[in-house]
Amino acid sequence: MMNPIPIRLRIYFSILFIVIIAGITGMMVIEQLSPVDSLYFIVVTLATVGYGDIHPLTPIGKLFVIAIILVGVSCFVGVAADTVEFLVEQREREKRLAKLNMIIGVFYSEVGTRLLRKFSAHDPGITQIRTALTVSSTWSDDDFKTVHALLRDHEFRLDSRTLPLEELHSFLSQHKGFMLSLLANPQLYEHDRFTDLMHAVFHLAEELISRERLEDLPHADYDHLSGDLSRVYGQLVAEWLTYMQHLKKHYPYLFSLAMRTNPFDTNASAIVQ
Numbered sequence: 001m002m003n004p005i006p007i008r009l010r011i012y013f014s015i016l017f018i019v020i021i022a023g024i025t026g027m028m029v030i031e032q033l034s035p036v037d038s039l040y041f042i043v044v045t046l047a048t049v050g051y052g053d054i055h056p057l058t059p060i061g062k063l064f065v066i067a068i069i070l071v072g073v074s075c076f077v078g079v080a081a082d083t084v085e086f087l088v089e090q091r092e093r094e095k096r097l098a099k100l101n102m103i104i105g106v107f108y109s110e111v112g113t114r115l116l117r118k119f120s121a122h123d124p125g126i127t128q129i130r131t132a133l134t135v136s137s138t139w140s141d142d143d144f145k146t147v148h149a150l151l152r153d154h155e156f157r158l159d160s161r162t163l164p165l166e167e168l169h170s171f172l173s174q175h176k177g178f179m180l181s182l183l184a185n186p187q188l189y190e191h192d193r194f195t196d197l198m199h200a201v202f203h204l205a206e207e208l209i210s211r212e213r214l215e216d217l218p219h220a221d222y223d224h225l226s227g228d229l230s231r232v233y234g235q236l237v238a239e240w241l242t243y244m245q246h247l248k249k250h251y252p253y254l255f256s257l258a259m260r261t262n263p264f265d266t267n268a269s270a271i272v273q
Contacts, residue, residue: 005086006082006086008078008082009079009082009083009086012075012078012079012082013079015071015075016046016072016075016076016079019042019046019068019071019072019075020039020042020043020046020072022068023038023041023042023045023046023068023072024038024039024042025038026064026068027041027042027056027061027064030056030058030060030061030064031056031057031058031061033054037054040054041054041055042068042072045065045068045069045072045073046068046069046072046073046075046076047076048073048076096187097191098250099187100187100188100191100194101243101246101250103182103185103187103188104191104194104239104243105243105247105254106182107182107198108240108243108258110175110178111175111178111179111201112236112239112240113240113261113263114171114263115171115201115232115233115236116233116236116237116240116263116264117263118163118164118167118168118171119158119163119229119232119233119236120263120264122158122159122162122163123156123157123158123233124157124159125154125155125156125157126264128154129150129151129154129237129264130264130265130266132147132150133147133237133241133262133264133265134262134264134265135241135244135248135259135262136259137248137255137256137259139248141245144241144242144244144245147241148238148241148242151234151237151238151241156230156233156234156237157226157230158226158229158230158233159222159226160222160223160225160226160229161222161226163229165208165214165215165225166214166215168208169208169209169214172201172204172205172208172209173205173208173209175205176202176205176209179198179201179202179205180202182198183198183199183202193235193238193239193242194239196235197232197235197236197239200228200231200232200235201232201236203228204228204229204231204232207224207225207228208225240263243258244258244259257270260272
């Protein structure tokens with residue numbers, strides 16, 4: 001995903017565009033040049049090439065060109081410098097995101113996929129999304145986009161009374177150190193949604209670990225845990241789908257295994273048939 005164009009660069013582009021349009025119009029009116037000659041003159045002037053084959057003849061034209069040079073050349077240089085800086089930053093960000101996707105892959109291998117398998121087994125609405133989440137090798141980016149839209153309208157709801165909370169408590173306790181190490185990785189904060197997911201999973205782990213018992217809890221406490229579980233579940237599914245799209249595009253061999261071990265596919269098997 002490309003970074004949004006910085007505001008400073010957009011301002012430079014806007015001013016430069018205005019200068020070019022004003023310059024072309026001014027040269028046509030003041031110096032009686034054709035539109036093509038006016039454009040040519042403004043471009044070579046702003047680019048500081050200055051061939052000299054076309055130049056203003058009237059005093060007003062010369063003053064006008066001085067104003068164009070003072071405003072336009074500085075904007076042109078600013079656009080060039082900021083564009084290079086933006087492209088370099090974008091390339092560095094893509095490298096960081098590539099490393100981050102490796103971290104996301106480790107998370108799903110160790111924790112995420114197993115959580116999805118546990119949660120989906122107790123999801124009363126799983127039949128509404130199971131087929132849509134059965135990712136295949138024929139999917140295009142539009143297919144992933146369609147399923148993302150479906151998930152946004154789906155209500156992820158788990159009831160803590162029906163889940164094996166002791167088993168979940170044990171699983172998250174075993175992986176608490178692993179999740180803490182992920183949270184300590186500064187690259188994690190390049191990806192806001194995954195950072196939110198990690199905080200939600202860690203919070204759920206803390207909620208479960210903080211209770212001396214997980215049976216015969218008050219109704220309000222069960223409802224509270226249900227909210228935490230549902231939050232984690234929804235975020236897990238959305239990020240899993242995004243990660244699957246990344247694997248399909250960049251790592252077909254990893255995608256093949258992830259597809260064969262799909263936590264939503266009841267017929268999933270790592271064995272290649």
